Amino acid sequence: xGLFKKKNKxxxxxxxxxxxxxxxxxSKKIHIKVFRDFGNNARFLMGQYFxxxxxxxxxxxxxxxxxxxxxxxxxxxxxxxxxxMQIVLEFxxxxxxxxxxxxxxxxxxxxxxxxxxxxxxxxxxxFNYADESxxxxxxxxxxxYVNLHEEQGSYFTIENGMRVYSFVSVDSVLVPxxxxxxxxxxxxxxTRKKKINLQEEKTFLNEMKAFSRDKVIALSLTVALALVVLxxxxxxxxGYKVWNKNNDIEExxxxxxxxxxxxxxxxxxxxxxxxxxxxxxxxxxxxEIEAEEVKKKPDVMADAVxxxxxxxE
Amino acid sequence: MNPKNTLDxxxxxxxxxDLQEALDYLNVDKxxxxxxSKVSIKGFNGMxxxxxxxxxxxxxxxxxxxxxxxxxxxxxxxxxxKAIAGSHFIRLSSGIINSFSETAxxxxxxxxxxxxxxFIDAFLKLNNAALRDRxxxxxxxxxxxxxxxxxxxxxxxxxxxxxxxxxxxxxxxxDDEEKKKLGEA
Numbered sequence: 001x002g003l004f005k006k007k008n009k010x011x012x013x014x015x016x017x018x019x020x021x022x023x024x025x026x027s028k029k030i031h032i033k034v035f036r037d038f039g040n041n042a043r044f045l046m047g048q049y050f051x052x053x054x055x056x057x058x059x060x061x062x063x064x065x066x067x068x069x070x071x072x073x074x075x076x077x078x079x080x081x082x083x084x085m086q087i088v089l090e091f092x093x094x095x096x097x098x099x100x101x102x103x104x105x106x107x108x109x110x111x112x113x114x115x116x117x118x119x120x121x122x123x124x125x126x127f128n129y130a131d132e133s134x135x136x137x138x139x140x141x142x143x144x145y146v147n148l149h150e151e152q153g154s155y156f157t158i159e160n161g162m163r164v165y166s167f168v169s170v171d172s173v174l175v176p177x178x179x180x181x182x183x184x185x186x187x188x189x190x191t192r193k194k195k196i197n198l199q200e201e202k203t204f205l206n207e208m209k210a211f212s213r214d215k216v217i218a219l220s221l222t223v224a225l226a227l228v229v230l231x232x233x234x235x236x237x238x239g240y241k242v243w244n245k246n247n248d249i250e251e252x253x254x255x256x257x258x259x260x261x262x263x264x265x266x267x268x269x270x271x272x273x274x275x276x277x278x279x280x281x282x283x284x285x286x287x288e289i290e291a292e293e294v295k296k297k298p299d300v301m302a303d304a305v306x307x308x309x310x311x312x313e
Numbered sequence: 314m315n316p317k318n319t320l321d322x323x324x325x326x327x328x329x330x331d332l333q334e335a336l337d338y339l340n341v342d343k344x345x346x347x348x349x350s351k352v353s354i355k356g357f358n359g360m361x362x363x364x365x366x367x368x369x370x371x372x373x374x375x376x377x378x379x380x381x382x383x384x385x386x387x388x389x390x391x392x393x394x395k396a397i398a399g400s401h402f403i404r405l406s407s408g409i410i411n412s413f414s415e416t417a418x419x420x421x422x423x424x425x426x427x428x429x430x431x432f433i434d435a436f437l438k439l440n441n442a443a444l445r446d447r448x449x450x451x452x453x454x455x456x457x458x459x460x461x462x463x464x465x466x467x468x469x470x471x472x473x474x475x476x477x478x479x480x481x482x483x484x485x486x487x488d489d490e491e492k493k494k495l496g497e498a
Contacts, residue, residue, distance in 0.1 A: 058444065116335035122392050124380055125350035126341055128403075129395035130448040138447075193454060197444045200458045201437065208433055213426050 350392040367414035399448025
């Protein structure tokens with residue numbers, strides 16, 4: 001038994017995880033926790049479930065759990081901001097204080113630009129308001145990030161060898177929680193915009209599908225077929241009606257002849273029976289007469305016989 | 314925090330001195346502002362060639378996104394509001410719509426099915442570009458996409474197989490008689 005005895009896992013005391021845990025972290029299966037925010041960092045855990053990471057139609061990494069109706073981005077829009085701005089502002093060799101100082105100056109200038117663009121509409125011809133306001137928002141996000149970010153911070157925590165992503169449900173939209181520093185924002189994220197785009201794309205493609213030539217041809221053929229069937233049915237019905245009508249007319253046409261024939265047959269029958277009766281009567285009369293005649297008729301033979309002389313006289 | 318709420322401050326009067334201060338701060342000339350806030354469309358006015366219609370549609374789309382409105386009296390687009398999309402997206406999407414303005418598209422009498430393929434492809438490109446662009450807010454997303462779709466539909470009306478395509482490319486509609494003739498053709 002000693003051979004099969006399971007060895008204790010060697011846990012690196014500095015890192016705090018073992019080899020199996022690392023494999024769990026890199027697997028596609030992740031743990032999702034959804035909270036409701038009550039303010040003052042008081043949160044209520046609404047639900048938790050597992051999800052699998054996949055690539056969607058936009059080639060974006062999403063976590064999906066069909067049973068729970070969960071389909072959210074794993075990468076978040078704010079990540080792009082951090083990455084882009086780190087490069088744009090050349091943050092690499094600056095200390096935290098220098099970074100914050102630089103960002104403060106940038107934010108102040110940007111705020112002033114936005115203020116002027118709001119006051120003087122004609123200035124919008126030279127400065128794009130959308131660009132400038134997004135720049136200001138990015139600076140603010142980055143400042144918040146620099147101020148509060150810790151090297152160990154991330155969107156996920158590790159529990160039982162698995163990545164756990166936590167979200168706060170705001171108006172049924174899941175906003176990701178940045179751990180350690182609690183600096184999640186409610187600025188519209190990539191996910192929400194993506195849903196709008198998906199809806200629009202689907203509507204557009206459905207509209208286009210509805211107007212495709214194949215569909216029109218198929219529809220036309222169906223309508224033509226329906227018309228042919230309708231015409232055929234009408235013709236059959238009309239034929240049947242005509243046939244019936246013909247029968248009716250024929251019946252009416254032959255009615256007089258039939259009655260005439262019937263009448264004639266009746267006369268004939270009556271006349272026949274009358275003749276037969278007359279004949280029978282005649283026969284009977286004749287028989288009577290004959291019988292009377294026979295009675296009245298002299299017995300010639302007897303007379304002859306009487307008249308005959310006797311033999312020898 | 315939404316920048317609009319804090320910075321939408323109109324309590325200060327819109328005076329010339331304030332504008333001058335803004336111009337100094339932004340380091341721009343007043344002439345430049347006046348020049349750029351009014352875009353004349355002299356090139357398009359009175360022109361009836363279909364070849365320019367697509368360019369005109371693209372210009373309209375671009376101007377709407379930039380917050381400019383057409384003033385028929387002065388025959389020019391004037392800056393009346395703030396832009397609803399970033400300059401990068403405006404350039405990109407205008408380019409996509411403008412790609413239909415090739416002369417070959419007009420004279421080739423494009424079949425509706427072939428146009429549909431191009432149309433769907435263009436819209437999906439626009440859709441993806443809009444998704445990746447952070448400058449378009451949620452409330453403006455549908456507006457931008459529907460605007461792009463409408464403009465592409467209008468382009469389709471021009472470049473698909475219509476009667477008298479060729480005549481419309483070459484001819485002008487300025488005379489009523491010619492207009493009638495072309496209409497009959």
